[in-house]
Amino acid sequence: MVFLRSVSALSRLRSRLVQQSGLNGSVRWLQSSSETDLHSQLKELIPEQQERLKKLKAECGKVQLGNITVDMVIGGMRGMTGMLWETSLLDPDEGIRFRGLSIPECQKLLPAANPGGEPLPEGLLWLLLTGKVPSKDQVAALSKELRARATVPDHVYKVIDALPVTAHPMTQFATGVMGLQVHSEFQKAYEKGVSKSKFWEPTYEDSLNLIAKVPLIAAYVYRRAYKDGKVIPVDHSLDYGGNFSHMLGFDDPKMQELMRLYVTIHSDHEGGNVSAHTAHLVGSALSDPYLSFAAALNGLAGPLHGLANQEVLLWIKSVVDECGENITTDQLKDYVWKTLNSGKVVPGYGHGVLRKTDPRYTCQREFALKHLPDDPLFQLVSKLYEVVPPILTQLGKVKNPWPNVDAHSGVLLNHFGLTEARYYTVLFGVSRSIGICSQIIWDRALGLPLERPKSVTMEWLEKHCKKAA
Template identity: 70%
Template sequence: MAFFKSVAAISRLRSRVDLFSELKEIVPEHQERVKKLKKEYGNAELGKITADMGIRFRGMTIPDCQKTLPGAFPGGEPLPEAVLWLLLTGKIPSKEQVDSLAQELRSRATIPDYAYKAIDALPVSAHAMTQFTTGVMALQVQSEFQKAYEGGIAKARYWEPTYEDSLNLIARLPSIAAYIYRRKYKDGKIIPMDDSLDYGANYAHMLGFDDPEMLEFMRLYISIHSDHEGGNVSSHTAHLVASPLSDPYLAFAAALNGLAGPLHGLANQEVLRWIRSIVAEFGTPDISTEQLSDYIHKTLNSGQVVPGYGHGVLRKTDPRYTCQREFALKHLPNDPLFQLVSKIKEVVPPILTKLGKVKNPWPNVDAHSGVLLNYYGLTEESYYTVLFGVSRSIGVGPQLIWDRALGLALERPKSVTLEKLEALCGKSS
C-alpha cells in the first residue's frame, strides 16, 4: 500500500502542466491500439522493414528539435527536460510544462546516504563507470515498481510505478555522477544542486563548471546523446533486462555495463586520445593535409580503425556530429583542436571510400564531443562515458515506461548452431 499512498500524495500536488497527468490521459488509448493490432494482425508477416538511416526523436530531426523544443532562453539549445517530455508523450511541450518537469526532477533528486557509502566502498582508482553502476544499484533499494509488484498491482498499471522509478532515477543520476567526478578527479567536495538551474546546467554546475557556454553545451550534449534507436547496445540491453519485469534500476545498470564497452560509450574518449596522438606526433595541431593523410594511413596500416568514423546504422554524417560542429563554429571557431577535427573530416572520408572497406566513411557523434568537452575544461576522458550514461537515461526511461504501458512480452532471442545457420543460408541462396 505504500506505493499507492505515495502516488496519491504526489498526484494531489500535480497540476495540469505535469507529465504524469499527460501520460495518464494517453496511455489507455495506446493500450487499446496495441490490443486491436494484436487481435487483427497478430499473425501477419511484415517481412523486411527498411527506413532512411537517420536519427529521429518521435519523428523529429535534431534540427527540428533545436528549432521547436524550449531552451533555457530564446534560441537556446533544447532542454533535456523538453526531450524527455517529447519522448514520453510524442508532443512538443510548452515552456511552462518544461519548467514544471524541471522542478519535479529537482524535487526527486535526493540521494540516500547509503548510495554514497556504496560508492565510497570502492577504491578511488576504480573506473568511473564501475562506480556509476554501483551507485545506480544502490538506488535500487527504493524501487517503487518492486514494492508495487510484491504488493499486488494490475498489469495495466505496471507503467505507473515504472514511471516513478524512471523519473527518480533520471533525477538522481547527475548528483551520483557528479559525486563520482569530484571524488575521482577533484577534491572530493560535493557541490550542491542549484534550484534555479535546469537539468543539464545543474549537472555541469555540480561537476564544477559554471561558464554559461559550458552549461549550454551540457544541455545540447545530454539532449543529443539521450537515444536515437532501440537497437544500440545500451538501450536494447535496458529493454531486454526489463522484459522479465526487472525494475528500471536493474535494467539501467545493465545498460551502463553495455555502454562501458570500447565499441560503444568509450568511443568518444578513444577519439580524443587519437587526436592527441596526432598532436604529439607533429608537436602542434596545425598540420598539413598531407601530414594528416599520412598519419591516417599509418593508423589504418597498423590494423586500427579511425576513431569516430563509421556507424553500425547510419549511412551519412551523423546529425549529432553536425549540430556539435555548428555549436563549435559559433562558440570556439579558433580552437586548434576544433580546427584539427574539421580538417580530419575533410581528409578521412575520401581515404575510407577509396579503400572500400566501410559502408559509412562519415563522422559519427563521437568524432566531435570529446574536443568540445576538452575545450571547456572537462579533460578527464575516462569520465566521458558517465556523461553518456546520464544522457542515455533520458531515452531509456521513456522506453521502459512504454514497455510496461503496452505490456510488451518477455524477450526471447533465438539461437541456432553454425550448422543450422549454414543450412538456412544455403536454402535462401
C-alpha cells in the first residue's frame, strides 16, 4: 500500500474527507485528472515501494509472526502467515479490502458507468496497481487502452477449436490463455537479457494484454459451447464489464451492471487462495503472466475453489426439482439435513478464512433486492440464509456457517439468462485476471524471490513431537 500524499489544498481537503468517512489512510488520491497514464504512475511508485520493502526487511526481518504447529503443516498450511500480497487483505471479520477499501467503499468511490451504478472493473485495476482512487478520466483512459489491446490472434481460436465442444469451459479457457503465451513480452525481454530492475515493465505489458484479451477468449468459449459458435465482436463504445456482457450475448443494461459488479468483487481475495497462490508460486520461477495465470485457472477449476459457484446453482435447482418453488422452511431444513447426512456439504456456505457473512454475498444480495426481488430462486437463496447457518452451527464442526460469494452469484446470472452453470467458473477466471496480474507486476517490481517452503515427512514430525514432549 502507499501513503496518503497531500500536495495541494484540494488533496488536503480530500484527505480530510477520507478520514471523516472512515476510509483507510493507505489510499492516496491522485494529484490531478490529467495523470491518466497508468504505466507512468507505476514508474513513479515502484522506486518508493522498493525502498519501503528494503527498509522493512532490514529493520524487521527477524521479527517473528507466530508459531507453526503440526496442525498447520498437515492441514494445508492454514493460518500460516507466509506471503507478501499487496493488492488486497482478507480480515476474518471484516472481509476483503482492496488496497484498504471495503467493497461498500469501492462501490461509493470508484467511478461507475452510470450514476448510482456499480463500479467499473477498470477503476479497481487502477486502485489495485497504484493504491490510488482514480478519477473518471483516468478510468476512461484505461478503458480505452484495454480496448486497444483487446485483439486475439487466430491461432488461439484454432487451439480452442481443436478441443471437443463438450470439453469443460474451464479447459477451453485455460487452453486459450496458453495459446496467447507465444506473444509474451516478458519471455522475449528475458531472452534478450533485460535487467532485473526492469522485469516489471514487460510483465506490465503482458498483464494488461492478458486482462484485455481474456474476455474475448471467455466469450468465444461461451458462444462456441452454447450458442452454435456465433461470435459477437467487441463494441468499442463499451467499458470492460459492459463489453464482456455484450460479447456473451447479453445487452440488458442490468446484466451489464451485474457483470461490472461481478468482475469487481471476484477480482482478488488476498494471496492464500488456490488460484492466487498458484499464480504467485509459478510466477516466482519467473514464468511469464500467461503461464502463471493459466496455472491459476487450473486451480480455480477445482470443486473446492472456483468450481463451487457452478455447484451452488446446480444444488439450488435440485432443491426446486425435489420440493418445488414454493418450498416451506421445514422442507428446506429437511433437504439441508439430507445433503449433510449423505456426506456432502451445502455448497456456498463456509470459508477458509472468513468468520462472518461474505461481504461479496451481501453486495450481490443488495443488487438482487434492487433489480430482481421477486425472482423465485433469489427468494430461495434468502430462505437458505435463514435456514443453513443455524443447522451448521448445530453440527458444531463448522468454523464459519455463513454464506460466501458463491452462494449468490449463480442465481443472479441465471435470472438474466446466463443459465449454463458449467460456464460460471470462467466468469470467475476473467475476474481473477485483474487481481492476479496486478500482484504479478508488483512481484516483479519488488524483486520477490523464488518461493520454496520447507517440507517434512511424517517421521520427522513424529520425532519432533517426541523431542518437544
